[in-house]
Amino acid sequence: MFDLIVKNATLPDSTRNIDIACADGIIVGLEHDITAESRETIDATGYLVSPPFVDPHFHMDATLSLGTPRMNTSGTLLEGIALWGELKPIQSVDDIIARALRYCDLAVSMGLGAIRSHVDVCDDTLKGVEALLEVRAQVAPYLDLQLVAFPQDGVLRDPTAMANLIRALDMGVDIVGGIPHFERTMQQGADSIRQLARIAADRGLMIDMHCDESDDPSSRHIETLALETQAHGLQGRVTGSHLTSMHSMDNYYVSKLIPLMTEAEINVIPNPLINIMLQGRHDTYPKRRGQTRVPELRDAGLTVGFGSDCVMDPWYSLGRADMLDVAAMGLHVGQLSSRKDMEWCFDAVTVNSAAIMGLKGYGLAKGNKANMVLLQARDRIEAIRLRAHRLATIRGGKIIARAAPVVSDLNLPGRPETVNPADYAPQTNQD
Ligand code: FE2
Numbered sequence: 001m002f003d004l005i006v007k008n009a010t011l012p013d014s015t016r017n018i019d020i021a022c023a024d025g026i027i028v029g030l031e032h033d034i035t036a037e038s039r040e041t042i043d044a045t046g047y048l049v050s051p052p053f054v055d056p057h058f059h060m061d062a063t064l065s066l067g068t069p070r071m072n073t074s075g076t077l078l079e080g081i082a083l084w085g086e087l088k089p090i091q092s093v094d095d096i097i098a099r100a101l102r103y104c105d106l107a108v109s110m111g112l113g114a115i116r117s118h119v120d121v122c123d124d125t126l127k128g129v130e131a132l133l134e135v136r137a138q139v140a141p142y143l144d145l146q147l148v149a150f151p152q153d154g155v156l157r158d159p160t161a162m163a164n165l166i167r168a169l170d171m172g173v174d175i176v177g178g179i180p181h182f183e184r185t186m187q188q189g190a191d192s193i194r195q196l197a198r199i200a201a202d203r204g205l206m207i208d209m210h211c212d213e214s215d216d217p218s219s220r221h222i223e224t225l226a227l228e229t230q231a232h233g234l235q236g237r238v239t240g241s242h243l244t245s246m247h248s249m250d251n252y253y254v255s256k257l258i259p260l261m262t263e264a265e266i267n268v269i270p271n272p273l274i275n276i277m278l279q280g281r282h283d284t285y286p287k288r289r290g291q292t293r294v295p296e297l298r299d300a301g302l303t304v305g306f307g308s309d310c311v312m313d314p315w316y317s318l319g320r321a322d323m324l325d326v327a328a329m330g331l332h333v334g335q336l337s338s339r340k341d342m343e344w345c346f347d348a349v350t351v352n353s354a355a356i357m358g359l360k361g362y363g364l365a366k367g368n369k370a371n372m373v374l375l376q377a378r379d380r381i382e383a384i385r386l387r388a389h390r391l392a393t394i395r396g397g398k399i400i401a402r403a404a405p406v407v408s409d410l411n412l413p414g415r416p417e418t419v420n421p422a423d424y425a426p427q428t429n430q431d
């Protein structure tokens with residue numbers, strides 16, 4: 001007797017009519033026509049079943065704070081930073097926990113199964129750390145939350161940040177963060193990377209730094225991060241988030257930089273919604289896009305996953321935990337419009353991001369965790385095109401969120417009675 005069978009699924013590789021059997025939280029069958037009994041059955045009716053969405057870059061200590069203590073009226077990064085400085089001292093641990101849990105509810109309904117969140121350690125009370133450690137424990141049954149100790153004001157620039165970061169790691173934060181481009185000079189930025197890499201190596205931890213998040217073509221922190229990664233034998237365990245400067249760097253220099261990053265097996269996390277919103281602000285016209293060199297980094301063999309970064313916080317008023325919206329922006333800004341590239345953009349918010357986070361048992365295969373999302377779309381490209389409606393989120397073989405399909409009733413002479421947006425498909429199946 002199985003716990004759950006998902007009937008008539010289409011898998012991300014476009015294999016059709018697959019039944020997925022789940023027992024004891026594990027996928028135990030993945031084949032055509034499973035007839036055994038099950039406590040619960042859900043009919044996917046040919047829609048796409050994917051492993052859950054994964055957001056590899058988020059700020060859960062700030063999310064849903066939009067409007068507290070006031071709105072970001074200009075919509076700029078600078079006012080956002082000022083606003084966060086006003087909010088930090090007045091928010092309580094309980095405020096942060098309540099907002100974060102509410103965000104996790106939304107995330108589950110949108111098919112997210114894992115989130116890597118940075119948590120600001122530039123606050124001597126470490127309220128954010130205390131709050132998100134509690135949230136990590138509370139949501140563990142339905143959402144994997146990974147925490148990065150993030151020195152928002154610069155680990156060397158802020159006099160107590162290094163001590164706070166170490167305290168946060170002692171309290172149980174998972175990953176070492178950094179923000180070298182925000183230190184006072186390029187030299188201090190490089191020093192911060194060396195010190196943080198040593199801490200990560202000594203403790204056996206992963207690294208995920210906000211790195212070169214500017215339009216400065218001469219920012220060089222990813223180079224230092226790649227070198228330190230190799231020096232400490234941390235290959236494959238280090239992530240460069242944002243890397244927006246690479247958009248503006250000299251092409252010859254980049255031709256030298258990318259092989260260095262490849263040797264260090266650096267993981268790459270662009271945040272398309274935020275990068276396109278915040279970068280190029282000092283430009284007149286033409287304005288730079290500010291998204292890092294996604295296809296070039298991918299083609300060099302690096303793992304690239306898209307993150308959402310912000311939802312309704314001091315820096316970004318919009319967002320709704322929709323990783324398909326993130327994938328769509330990454331697709332457009334990166335001009336990733338071939339059929340294969342569009343499919344890859346779906347992978348960037350699922351399997352690639354799961355690999356960066358090091359999630360165990362992720363993916364639709366026998367023996368893996370029975371975690372998945374049912375989408376009102378027929379394949380990966382249609383999922384992005386439609387920002388497909390989430391019909392069910394499944395965790396450990398249990399349905400933890402469910403929604404009715406979106407179908408409109410029509411009242412037009414001589415036309416069909418209903419319209420389902422997922423019924424509009426290309427005229428050919430050929431690539
Ligand atoms: Fe960020």
